[in-house]
Amino acid sequence: MIDRLRTLLLSLMWTHSPKDLNIALIRTGDHTAFLGLEDAPHVVLDASTRAWDARRRGASSAAEQLARELSRRRFLLAHADLPDARAYQRAVREVAELPPMPTAVIAIHRFGDALGDEPALAEPLLAAMEEGERLGIHVLLQAHGLAGVRRPEFVQRCALRIVQWTVEAESSRLAMGTDEAARLPETVPGAGFLVADGAAEVRFTAWGPGKDDWQPLIEKMVEDAPVQTAQWVPPLSTPITLGDVLGELAASEERGLSATGFAGAAEVPIGLVDVPEEGRTKLLTVPVGGPKGNIVVSGNAGSGRAYAICSAMLAMALTRTPRELQFYGLSVAGGPSKVHFLRELPHLGCTATSGDLVLARAIVDDIEYLIRQRTGRRRSGADDPEDEFGVVYLIIEGWPGLAAITDLVPRIRVVAESGPACGVHLFISCEKHEELPDWLLAGATELELRSRDPGVGADGAHSYRVALPWLQGVEETHQPRLAKGADLARRIAAAWPWPPAPEPEVLPKEVPYRAGRGTSKNIALGPVRRQDEWAELDLARTRHVLCLGEPGSGKTALLRVVLEEIVRLHPSGDAVVVLVDPKRSMIGEAGAQNMRYLAMPHEFEAVAEEVVAELQRRTRRSAAEDEGGPFAGRRIFFLINDYEMAHGSRHLFDVLEPFVAEDIGFHLVVTRNSINSRNALEQGLLQRMLASGCASLVLSGEERDGELLPGVWSVPRPPGRAVLLRPGEDEVVVQIAWAS
Incomplete structure (x- = not known):
């Protein structure tokens, strides 16, 4: 039966110009199905319904390509406001600007297997059979038998059928309504019936060229019509480059x-x-x-x-x-x-x-x-x-x-x-x-x-x-x-002679304190990203400082810088420093002028009571004088390193809470381990410091601790690298200077 399909296609090619006739070949994985007809100038599509074969050849599916051609023809008719392909083809001959729409023949080898291989082919194929006359499309379906075909609606839409010898009588009856095809002699090549709706069947014997006859005929067609017609292959079937879409470049x-x-x-x-x-x-x-x-x-x-x-x-x-x-x-x-x-x-x-x-x-x-x-x-x-x-x-x-x-x-x-x-x-x-x-x-x-x-x-x-x-x-x-x-x-x-895009500034991992020591009236901490100046703490605006970070993150380095800055800002001894250091990591600072260095819990409690007494006296005097200006007396700096260890279960420093919000020359600088610190930040002295609007620094920490302060998360950072929060100002990233 495939011989009859090839013969019919070859006859159409010999009697029609490639400009007037396009042929689409759809086959299963059999590469010999059309015996070289795919080389003919009329062929606009050679598609396989086997997915592996289509992928190997880099082609889109037969269904996609057929659907695209149907859509193209519908659009051309609508755009030209013409009823059908015949009217359009007449207009093409008269108006050269119209895109061509040659008559198309879709030939499908073993269409039952093809539909099984590619079920998506059924919809556009059925549309082609239903709209074929209007769109100028004809469909040729080839099958070895109809008994196993699961889609009889395709057979029912074939107004003309060529029926040759069938093995089963059932296939003969499905194709032509009688058993005649099953009775045809097997020994007579090309014998068959031509069956048309509403007409009696006609018996014939068809010509079938041999393979040796086939190729010269195709070569002759290619020679006589060397111009290949436009392909149906979708434009997305092969890769493209930026050069294909951007066009001309110039420098x-x-x-x-x-x-x-x-x-x-x-x-x-x-x-x-x-x-x-x-x-x-x-x-x-x-x-x-x-x-x-x-x-x-x-x-x-x-x-x-x-x-x-x-x-x-x-x-x-x-x-x-x-x-x-x-x-x-x-x-x-x-x-x-x-x-x-x-x-x-x-x-x-x-x-x-x-x-x-x-x-x-x-x-x-x-x-x-x-x-x-x-x-x-x-x-x-x-x-x-x-x-x-x-x-x-x-x-x-x-x-x-x-x-x-x-x-x-x-x-x-x-x-x-x-x-x-x-x-x-x-x-x-x-x-x-x-x-x-x-x-x-x-x-x-x-x-x-x-x-x-x-x-x-x-x-x-x-x-x-x-x-x-x-x-x-x-x-x-x-x-x-x-x-x-x-x-x-x-x-x-x-081709670009000017500077490239700017890179983000990354702070150095270590900055010597002496490199930035200046004449500012505020406490300088270290350089700030994107700025040519150091981060400062204005104690007139933010009287207290809270620093959070894991062990080794730079909390002690912060306190050393603060101590250096206190000495710089108060050289005449008009400030008292209390340094609470339970881990003795700053024992080298002991003995400094106007400093009380404390490392033992009983010392913490005793000195805290002394400081509270002084703060109470200042509070009473401030209330009595009611001058309304900033405090002008001797400053008390209360520095607590590793607050969670110094504070302990006895909550030794809660006695300082009432004085956090008072402007009485009292300044707290507290560092605490950031690990598991969430509850501590919501109670006691630390909560009061945050509520009063203290400056806050967040150094490196464990990610599991999450958001420590609003918008600032506990994450790994280099030692000394901190996010600094100050009321009324944008957060900044600072590298705490190293005061050896």
């Missing part, structure tokens, strides 16, 4: 290497979208900033997430200068960072990996600071941006990895919700959108890669393909993956 001193057609565009192309209903493609674009500037790309391993991120970064970089656009990367999920391949891109400030959470927190801290600065200027009506940044993207590779760093999540939420209004955006990758909180998806541009073919995704009814992150060449090479993207990043860098 200049002002803009560096730039895609001239998209310089400064609000949206940049990163791939192609298939529009089957119109028979065309359009550019797949992503915004550069704006209300929908946050971008989420999702897909399983091997879906091309890394390519999508790098392609978007390079496309943006080819339409914006490093002054206009900056990227900062967080790749904290473990494994190699794909963004790091683009490290030479001048728009990329830096990328932090899971091994450098200090840098990761510095990046987020800088971006939060930028949002606060821009928001404040916008509210004040200032037009001048007053910063060195343009549109900023924070790229997060692998959301689940970052979500495990609990202190960063609320800060990323600030970026997601407040950033877009002031030009700061997120670019996040994950396996599934379900992994992301709603606040990340709200208003975001989403790219969902759900194909085994890397870079292919879908947006509703439209499929798209993201371009590979280089300019040309999709063939396999011996270069590592993304190496071509790194080459393009280097080319962009070479």
